[in-house]
Structures are given as structure tokens and as C-alpha cells.
Amino acid sequence: MIDNALDLMLVLGPDGVILRANGAAQVLLGYAPGELLGQHYTALLPREQHAEALEVQASLQNGHPERPDFPMQVRRRDGQVILMAAAVRWSAAHQRIFLSARDATERQRARQALVRSEMALNSMLASIGDAFFAVDGDWRLTYANQKAGDFVGIDAAAAIGRPLMELVPDLLQSTALPRYRRAMETREADTFETLWEPRQVWVETRIYPNDDGLSVYFHEVTAKRAAEQALRKSEQRFRKLLNQAGDSIMIVDEALRIVSVNDQACARFGYSREEFAGMQAADINFGYPETQALLDGLRAGQAQLLRLLKRCKDGTTFPAEVQVSRFDDEGEEFFLAVIRDVSERERAEQQLRASEQRLREVIEMTPAGYLLADREGVLQDVNPALCALSGYPRAMLLALRLDDLFVSSPLAPEIGTHGPGEVATVLQGAEAVLRHRHGHHIHVLLNASIKRDADGQPLALTGLMTDITGRKAAESRLHELATHDTLTGLPNRALLGERVQQMLDACPPGNSVAVMFLDLDRFKEVNDSFGHEMGDALLCEVAARLRRVIRPTDIIARLGGDEFVVAAHCASGQPAAARIADKLLDVLTAPIKVGGSDVIVGASIGISMYPQDAQTRELLFQTADTAMYRAKDAGRNRYRLFEPAMTVATQERMALEVSLRPALARGEFELHYQPRYALDGMRLFGVEALIRWNHPQRGQVSPQQFIGIAEETGLIVEIGRWVMEEACARTRRLMDEHGHSMVVSVNVSARQLAQAGFADEVRAVLARTGLPPGCLELELTESALIEDIERTASMLRELKLLGIRLAVDDFGTGYSGLAYLRRFPIDVLKLDRSFVLQDDGNGSTFDFVKAFVDLAHALGMAVVAEGVETGDVLDFLRAARCDQAQGYYLARPMALDKLEALLAAPSGSGA
């Protein structure tokens, strides 16, 4: 059996020498068994095998007696090396090595081929894009490529043979596991996408069942899914956009069949999507044949814009603007039509055309001149009104530029380039001057609008204008009237202020400007005596004379009434001003012919110098006015240069005015009474009530100091009312106490007399106090009487009807004319003290007074002499047949208690 065995069998001695060999040595090695005996076994081995073989031998003999699987290379007798699978055993008891071996060359070759095949498969599985693993029927891993291992974080090679659920426990919660199990059970392949929770990635998995179990391929598809989702969203957006578009949108195929429409198309045409599908484009066109030319154009890549009528399902039509373009989709030809309903636009266009037509008609009919100019200022359009306004026919106007037409206009600065962003410049109510074809100028009121481009460059100008030439002339006249005195033509107060300011502004250092306030001394008398017309003529003559004296560069103005102002440049200051004032007085004291008579008016002039006396115009006027009053106070027909002391007096007067206002309410007034005697028998005829002001700080203030202020401020009305009440009441009481009648004279100022209800007031006082009207005498000054002769006459008649007496006070100090007194119901003339005292020593005064008294008597008036200070004067008056007298010689004004004492004296009321 051993010799016929197929395996080689050798018995070796402990030293490795071959002791026996079986017959297989011949077959396997080419040696006859005998040839091997005595040889060391290494003689059969290639040299490189020796070390390993000796090592195995040593191992056998040193405690590891068996080596069942020792692969070894053996050199056959023919030199070929074959691989033999050997099993070796050492028998220590027999001190022998037993070896059996079989040829393993083929097996080795097959194994190597298998290994190579596996390696090729592995590398193929490793190189495929997908992760791959396989499990057997017990869910044990039989293979996994590196990608699969990496995906779940395990070493794929080391994991082979282990249960899949153990290796990847997350799989138990995964939605993929049921699919795996179903595939395992049903043996059906499956493909699906799941979210792999541990890594939050999407995975596409393909499962292929096989005889051993399952082969699974998977790969990540997160990015692909995101892209798909983005695409889906994008498509949804586009669809939404398409449907939300205001226009109808349609896609038509090659055969001009409608294949797709948006919501707006359904809404506008009234067809549903389903109804549209399969309709021809021509079905919704009204009378428009799709021409070959249109299709050719589209196919040549030219989008077409059509204007046509579209027809809806209900048969109505609408005008549309259709933008058609062509596109390819996967080789198929389509046409896209965007259909815009332009009904509204057409309506608006129609309205616009109508509106333009109306505008044109308005332009043609408007009385305002209209023009349109281009950016160069050349006229492009005009209307008949502008032709009429300018005198040019239309054709000629259209050849003109704005510069040719306008002499001056506010357009010039506006028409240039403005800042970028200013799209229009509008001018409203600007004044301009047109040059008429015949050369004269036309003033126009212009409204203009200049359109500009983005850079602010003018594009066009539109203007509308109306003729204001008449208005301008009226305005100029109005301005003249507003700035000039209508009577004399001289500048008035407003213009004076302006001109003086200019003079002051232009006054060189070292020079002066004199402002002179000039008041005519006797104008009022002339006016009242000769009438207003003559008065006006006098004022014109005065103005003419002043003009002659004053240089053209100086100013002369009339403030009103008889007040004039002269402002003159005075290089040498006050001396020059004084010379001018002298010249003014010279011309004004020369007689002026008024109503056939020569009159001399004279003037009082106040002068203030700039900059010496005042630095502002207002102060100059104020100080000149103050100086003028001083000139008047100083006796008239003279000039006074302003002095600061004058201001002090003015201030003093103002302080007095402030304390005068509350004086009546504070009871600071009292009345004194001056007796008046009848010259025949020297009996007391009556008393004159004279006011006294007991000022808390200043003591008794004379009426001469405050009556003027009271008159100017109007306080005299209240004060006079009190005087009247007090005088009447006291007199009534004195008469009752002393038992005889007497007359009380009350001074009445012009302002009181000018009050409409004055007579009623007097009537009421008499009624209240019980004084008989015949016991009241009102003293009126000449100036108060002549203020307004007509009104005064009427008032005096009213008073006279009450039964009271009327006297003219200070007679002889004013315009001494008895003639005018005839117009008033006067009872008494009170001769002024100065009149009585004019004694020239040759008896003429007596004759004069005598004649005067006779004349007064002839006119039915009694004469009272005032200011009698001596017995001589009294005799003189008595001789002149004067009726009554009053004066210090007879009795001074006295307080009420003194008067009562006088009345109670034994001599009675005698002087």
C-alpha cells in the first residue's frame, strides 16, 4: 500500500538522511526510491528552502513533533520545482521522521487564481462609486467595501463575518431596515431613498437579494435632492410668476395649437385650461391670419410685436399688444405669446388725444399769449393771442428767438443749465417786457415752465402771458401817488424817508446833511379866510418857491397840511444850513398873491444836522421837529438849530403827560375863580373858572403848562367835562348861599367843541346842577372857532338854543376879523390883555378900542377887557365904553373859600 500510495512517503533518520522512500518518488520526483536512500532530504529542496526546512526539523525534534501543513518546494530530478503539501511527524521513540507529501502545484495555482480573482473583485467593488456590502441569510457581513465601512464608521475588512445589526446598531431605528427585511423575505430587489438620521444625509439604496443573502449598494443623494428641491421650488416660483403676470401668456406648438396658458389668460379669455388645450391660436384671434411672414420672422430669431384684436369665449373682443417669440424644447418648436390687454391704454390714448385737442382749442382761444420754445430758445408754437400781443403774424413769430421777442424777461437766468435732478423750473407771475413788432414795449405777466433733462439742461420752454401794460401804468401812477403829494407833486413822507436815508448812506465823512422841518405860520388863517382852493394855491406857490431855492440834489417834501421838509447836503455843516434856512425864509416872507390879495405866510423852521445832532433818520426828523416848535415858540418866522436842551424840554413835557393821565381820577384838580365886574357901577357880574393842578410832586402846575398837553392827548375832553360839572355845581351853590345871581365863564377847548354830543353834555350838566342856562358862559378861543367854521357854527347854534352865553376868548391874538364872527351867535368878546395894553402914547389905541367896542356893540356883542392891572387901564376902558373888566387890579383868580369870603363881605360883591 505504501509503495502504491499516490502521496510521496519518506522515512528520515534523526539527522535528516532519507532511510526509506515509496514508489510515488518515481512518479512525483522522477527518482527511483532506491536513488534517494542515504541522501539528506535538503538535497531535494532548492537552496532557499533549506533554512526553513531545517527550522521545521528542529521544531519537530524539540517539542513540536507534528507539522501537518508544511508547504515546501521540491526540485524534481528533471530540475522542475514543484510545490508539495507536506505533513511531517517526529517519532522520538523510533528516532525517525515520517514525511508524506503530495503535489500541490495545481492547487496552489488554482488558489492563486482565486486570490487574484478576489482581489480583482475587491478592487472593483472598492472602486465603484457606491458603497457596497453583502450579508448572508443570518445577516452576517460577508463583504463591505471601504466606502460602506467609512459611511458607518467601521473597519470593513475586520468586520467580515460579524452580524450587521451589531456592527451598525443605528440601522435598527432606520426606516431602511424594514425594506432590507422585506427584500430578504420576498427575494425581490428594491430601490429607495431614506434619510440616514445619524448623519442627517439622504441615501439612495439598491438591494439585490441573492442565494446567500443580500447585496446592498448605496450612495448619498443629499445634494442631488437639494438640487431637485431647488429646481422644484424654482419651477413653482416661475409657475406662480407666470400665473400672477398681469398679461396673458400662452405657449403654442409648431402646429399653432395652444399647449399651455397662465391664469390670467384663462381669466381674460374666459376659457379653462382644459378648454384651451387643443385650441388653435387662431381661435382667439379676431380677423388676423397668421402669415407665413410672421412665422418666418420668428424662425429667424426675431421676436414680433403685434397689435391685434383678441376674441374671448363670450365673443367679445379687446385690443391687444402681443409679443411673440419662438423657442425650442428638446428639438420641438414652440411659440411664446405674451398678450397685453391695451383697452385701457387705448382709451387713455383716445382721451389724451381728445384732451390734446381741447388743449389746442384752449390755446387757440385763450386771450393769454402762448409760446413754446425749444432748447435753443427758438419759438416752436404760438397762439393767436401772442400774435395779437406782439403784432407779429404766426409765421414770423416762429422764426424768432426768445431774445428777439423779450426786451427783458426773467427767463434769461432760468433757461441756462440747472443742477442735475431738476426736471422742471417753474416761474409764476413773473413780469417781463415784450418788444412789439412796431417797437413799443408791452408789459406782460408771465407764467413759464422749463422742462429739463437729467443733467439739468433745458429741453423746452412753455410760457403763458397776459398784457399788464395798463396795470403797470396804473401801478406806476399809484406809486407816484403813494410816494408824492398830490397837490404839490412833492415827495411825501414815505418817499422822503427813503431819500433821506439814501442821503445819509451816501454822506461822506466830514460832511453833513441838514434836515429842516418847515411849518407855515399863517396858513390856517389864509385857508379859513380865503377858502381851501386859495389855500391849495398858496401851498403850490410855497412848493414852487422852495423848489427854486433848493438844489436838485437836495430834497423837498410835503408832509401834509402846511408842513414841509427840506433835506440838503451841507459840506460846511451848520453855517450852510443856516444860509439855506435864510433863503427859505426870504422866499416865504415875500408876499404871495392869494385871491387878488397879497398875503405873507412866513414859516418856522427847525434844523437838525446829521451826524452832529442825530445819527438816524428817525432821530433827525424828531429833533428837527422839536427845533421847529422851538422856532414857533420863539415868535415864528425864524429858524432854530436843534440843541440837546430842546430834547430835555420835550422829555419834561412827556413826563408831565405821564402824570397828567391819572390826575383826574386821583382828584388832583381844583377850580379857582376870577371875578369879572360890570364897569357901570363896578358890581360883580360873574367869575371865570380857571383850573389848577395840584401835582403831588411838583406842587401847583399852571394850566399854561398842561392844557396844551391835555388838548394834544385828548385828555382835555374828560378834564373839561369835570370843569363844567364842578363850575356849574359850585356856582349854583354860591348863588343859593349868597342869594344873588352871577355868571360863571368856563373855558372850552377846540376838541371839546368838536365833540358831536357836546351840546347834549352841557344840557345834562345844567339839568343835573340846576344852574340856569343864562348863568353859564362858554369861552371859546378864536382858533377853536375857526377850526371848522361850518361845524362850529352849527354847534354854537345848538348851544345857543340851550340859552347859555357864548364868549370869544383872547380876542385880538388870532386872525382879527369881526366879519367872520357874524356867522356865530356870540354874546361876548373878551379883549386880550395885549390888545388892551397897546398904548402908542398918541391916543390911537383908545380910538381903536373905542371903535372896536362900538362895532361890537353894533353887532350886538358885549366887550370884556382881560388883564386889567392898573386903575388907568380901567379908566381907559370905562371911557371906551367897554362893558366889563377882569384882571389882577380888580381881583386875582382865587380858591373857592376865598370867593365865598369875598361874596360874604359887607361890600358884597364889589371890587
Ligand SMILES: Nc1nc2c(ncn2[C@@H]2O[C@H](COP(=O)(O)O[C@H]3[C@@H](O)[C@H](n4cnc5c(=O)[nH]c(N)nc54)O[C@@H]3COP(=O)(O)O)[C@@H](O)[C@H]2O)c(=O)[nH]1
Ligand atoms: N380849556 C381850558 N383852559 C383853561 C382852563 N383853566 C384855565 N385855562 C386856560 O389856561 C390858560 C392859563 O390860565 P391861568 O394860568 O389860570 O391864567 C388866567 C388868569 O390867571 C390870567 N389873568 C387874569 N388877570 C390877569 C392879569 O391882570 N394879568 C395877567 N398877567 N394875567 C391875568 O389870565 C388867564 C385867564 O385867561 P383867559 O382864559 O384867556 O381869560 C388860559 O389861557 C386859560 O384860558 C380850563 O378849565 N379849561
